[in-house]
Amino acid sequence: MNTEELIAAWVRFTEDNDFVLNPDESHVSTVIDGLFANEKEYGLKLCPCRLRDGTRKLDLELICPCNFKTQDVWRDEGRCWCGLFIKRV
Numbered sequence: 001m002n003t004e005e006l007i008a009a010w011v012r013f014t015e016d017n018d019f020v021l022n023p024d025e026s027h028v029s030t031v032i033d034g035l036f037a038n039e040k041e042y043g044l045k046l047c048p049c050r051l052r053d054g055t056r057k058l059d060l061e062l063i064c065p066c067n068f069k070t071q072d073v074w075r076d077e078g079r080c081w082c083g084l085f086i087k088r089v
C-alpha cells in the first residue's frame with residue numbers, strides 16, 4: 001500500500017465517524033513516514049508515537065488505526081495520540 005492508498009483508506013474510515021483525518025498534510029506525512037518505518041522494521045504499521053514493549057499483545061494494540069476513542073487524549077483533546085485523526089467540528 002502506498003501513501004495515496006493509505007490516505008484514501010483513512011478518509012473512508014472517517015466518513016461515518018465523528019472524526020476526520022488531520023487537514024495538516026505535513027503532520028499526516030510525518031505520521032505516515034513513521035508508520036512505514038515501523039512496517040519496514042517490524043512488519044506492521046505500528047503507531048509511530050507510542051512505544052512498543054516487544055510483546056505481540058501490545059503490537060496488536062498499536063496497529064494504526066488503533067482504538068483511540070477509548071483513550072484520555074481523545075476525551076480531553078479530541079484527537080488520537082499522534083493527532084492523525086481529530087474530532088469533527
Ligand code: SF4
Nearest residue numbers: 047064066080081082
Ligand atoms: S494514535 Fe493515531 S496514529 Fe497512532 S495508531 Fe492510533 S490512530 Fe494511528
